[in-house]
Amino acid sequence: MSHHGVGLRAVTRSVAFLTAGVLAVPLVTACGGDQDEESKPLAGQDIAPAARSLLADGGTLRWAVDSVPETLNTFQADADATTTRVAQAVLPSMYRLDVNGRPERNADFLESAKVVETEPQQVVLYKLHQQAVWSDGREIGAADFAAQWRALSGRDSAYWTARNAGYDRIEKVQRGANDLEVKVTFSRPYADWKSLFSPLYPKEVMGTPDSFNEGARRKLKVTAGPFNLKKIAKADGDIVLVRNPRWWGRTARLDGIVLHAVPRDKRAEALAAGKVDVAEIDPAEAERIVLAARGKSTPLQGPGAALTPARALRSWALAHGSDEEAAGAESSVRRKQRDAATKYAGQQQSLSAFEVRKSLEPAYTQLALNGADGPLADERVRRAVARALDREEIAGLVLKPLGLPAVPVGSHLALSGQAAYADNSGALGGQDTDEAEQLLADAGWVQGGPLGKPKKKDGDAEKAAGGEGKKASGRSASPKASPKASPKAGKGRGDDDGTYVVGDDEKPYGEPVREDHQDPRDHQDHRDHRDGSGKKNLAQDGKQSVRKHPEQGGAPGAYAPKGTPAPAGAAGALAKDGKPLTLRFVLPSGPGSATLRAVGERIARMLDRVGIRTAVTKVSDDSYFKDHIASGQYDLALYSWPASAFPATDARPIYAKPVPAADGSLNVEQNYTRVGTDQVDQLFDQAIATLDEGRSASLVRKADARIWAAGGSIPLFQRPQLTAVKKNVANLGAFGFQTPVYEDMGFLKKGTTPSAGPSQD
Structure with a gap:
């Protein structure tokens, strides 16, 4: 999982944080006729388009990626964004996205593809390009399609x-009338048939379990694209x-592409050092590059950013004081600061050769509400959380400073520009x-309620004696920590970086959450929230154990202890059955997650105004997903999904109603909010089986409206896509929806500037 954040279709739809690249952008079905007003992307792509005739022949492009992939097989569970990028450049795909997020036939591989029969079964006939061959000279054909199936x-x-x-x-894959035709027969109607065979692997990979499982993890002996995979040098972090x-298509302008692994927080340095020519970056690095390109700098950036006039005066006084030992130490510090400032200035000069190309990623960030148990198991509380949020303000917080359209996302299943999009x-x-407060009151949460011990319910004695409820599939059952244990005692599985009540004072966009002055009472191990107080119903069936919620520490102030008066604008504390309404809000603590934390702070303040307290817990990036999101150890969390071009197929596991498994656990698939309904499942099933594209899109929109009504997740904003690119590199940058066209990327000839777009020569 990555941070803030594909185009081949993902095999498993990948969850992401806010700051890193998304793992997959699937294709999109054709547009429904009633969505013309919402059929355009909010932001166009920004790739410095240039005609191929303006590009130099040759050169090697160095492109920063998150990691060297563990596998080159995109159909395996540990495939990542770099796996997808390699596949885009070296393997066939039958369809890819255009700039408007619509699928287009990939003419380099496919002359035509259409449904030729619907009764008694659906049959799709593919006619392949006559020159399409694998790198070993063998024709691409039915044997490859059959092996992949x-x-x-x-x-x-x-x-x-x-x-x-x-x-x-x-049901079967057959050779058609000749070697260039492939006939695919379906046992059940399948609306998203265009999603299949992209990418297409050779039968040498798909033919046996051994070759599938291991043969394509570290190498691809046979490929078919504008580029071949030469080698993977994991020690150097390079994929060459x-x-x-x-290649029978337009000859690639570049001699080669080196995908070089660079951590997100090291990319500005890598760009300045000439190690990479292209890198997706975070807002802070984008601002730095923009200033460098303008020949400007600011004291609020670089090594001297934290040096206030008072600190500078104190440093000078120490360095020139009578205490020789202190003066020597301070002089050493000042020399290091000067060296760092000199290095930073040199980097800024190097960064002036780059520009920031920006758009919106085909992915959105959401607020997830865990409805498995606790207060959020009540739909009224979830709806109250949603009604407390100003989504326009949140979108503006992230996107306005970047000059991108600050429009809240109106759908869980598509983005503006996609066929199934509608603001539901x-x-x-x-x-x-007012409506949020009324919903909370209806659910029994009232101001000034008693905060004593809750009344015992049937089964409490049994639970206290060691009984357990059912565990959700994938949930971690950790032993409860001692009240005296510190969460910073170790960085093992599930360890967090501190919990505190969020204050109500404003902070600028991008500023990290404070880590000091935490209430020691909040230093509990939150890996296991189950308290033995009974079971809560999930979607009216399937029971799970109830999590223990953090103690209410009074109204929030600046990390206020219990009894601190509520600040202006904050509603009084709410309670029910002796328990305060406090939700555990889990956020990542890594250096690339400042934007997420800023969004989390703003949400916490909005909830505070209606009486919902939040205990913010910061956890390591490595632990954030596996130990909290996937295992259900949270009440509120922020993470992202890529927009699917085939939502009827790809989104169903994300919103499917959890069901009990044979072993007594709860199977949640990818529905990490644990909120689902039978009606949503039925609408997805109908959309998948409808070959009328307009009808299928309409059913997807209906499913989305019901997902909104259930209140399990609140889409917030489409994520920014910021790419630093050397100014002489064309046809590359912030692609938006478009699948990159690797053969058209290249370096401009000296003395040329980008034109209206790439030619087809």
Whole structure:
């Protein structure tokens, strides 16, 4: 999982934080006729388009990526964003996205593809490009399609596949009238058939479980794209791609592409040092590069950013004082600061050769509300949380400083520009403090309620004696920590970086959450919230154990202890059955997550105004997803989903109603909020089985409206896409929806400037 954050279709839809690249951008179905007003992306791509004739022939492009992938097989569970990037450059895809987020036939591989029969079964006929061959000279054909279908059908458990959606509906794959035709027959109607065989692997990879499981993890012997994979040098952090001499399409302008692993917080340094030519960056680095390009700097950036006039005066006094030991130490510090400032100035000069290209990623950030148990198991409380939020303000907090459209996302299942997009947020309603307070009152949460011990319920004695409730699939059952244990005693599984009540004072965008002055009473191990107070119903069926919620420490102030008066604008504390209404808000603590924390702070203040307290817990990035989101150890959290081009297929596991498994656990698939309904599942099933694209999109929109009404997650904003690119690099940058066209990337010839767009020569 990455931070803030594809185009080939992802096999498993990947969750992301806010600051890193998304793992996959699937294709999109055709547009419904009633969505013309919402059929345009909010922001266009920014890639410095240039005609191919203006590009130099040759050169090696160095492109920063998050990591060297563990596998080159995109259909395995540990595939990541770099796996997708390699596949885009070296493997066939039948369809890819255009700049408007619409699918287009990839003419380099596919002459045509269409449904030729619907009764008694759906049949799709693919006609392949006559020159399409693998790098070993063999024609791409039905044998490759059939091998991929068998591997991904789910019929043979020896294949370690991430998922089988779509392929499990295929009955057979056959050769057509000739070697260039492939006939695919489905056992059940499948609306998202265009999602299949992109990417397409050779039968040498898909033919046997061993070759599928291990053969394509570190190498691809046979490829078919504008580039070939030459080598992976994990020690150097490099994946080396070179021109494919057998490529029949437009010859790649570049000799090669080196994908170089660079951590997010080191990318400005890597750009300045000339180690990479292209890198996705965070807002802070983007601002630095913009200032460098303008030949400007600011004392609020760089090594001297924290040096106030008072500190500078004190430093000078110490360095020139009579205490020789103190003077020597301070002089050493000042020399280091001067050296750092000199280095920073040199980096700024180097960064002036770059520019920031920006758009919006095909992904959105949401507030997730865990409805498994606790207060958020009540739909009225979830709806109250939603009605307390000003989504326009939150979108503006993130996007306005970047000059990007600050429009809240109106759909869980599509983004503006996609066929299934419609703003269905009205099913839940906009910001309304009075309505939020009324919903809470209806749910029994009232101001000034007693905060004593809750009344015992049936089963408490049994639970206290050691009984356990059912565990949700994937949930971690950790032993409860001693009240005296410090959360910073170690950085093991589930350890957090501190919990505190958020204050009501404003902070500027991007400023990290304070870590000091935490209430020691909040220093509990929050990995296990179950307290033995009974079971709560999930979606009216399937029981799970109830989490223990943090103690209310009075109204929030600046990390206020119990009894601190409420600041202006904050509603009084709410309580029910002797328990305060306090929700655990889990946020990542890493250096690239400042934006997420700023958004989290703003949300906490909005909730505070209606009487909902939040205990903010910062956890390490490595622990954030696996130990908290996936395992259900949170009440509120921020994470992102990539927009799917095939929401009927790809979004269903995310919003499917959790169901009890055979072993008594709860199967949540990818529904980490644990909120779902039978009606949403039925709408997805109908959309998948409807071959009428307009009808399918309409069903997806209806499903989205009901997802909004359930209040399990609140889409907030489309994520910014910021890419630092050397000024002489064309046809590369912030792609938005578009699948990158690798053969058109290149360096401008000397003395040329980008034109209206790439030619087809």
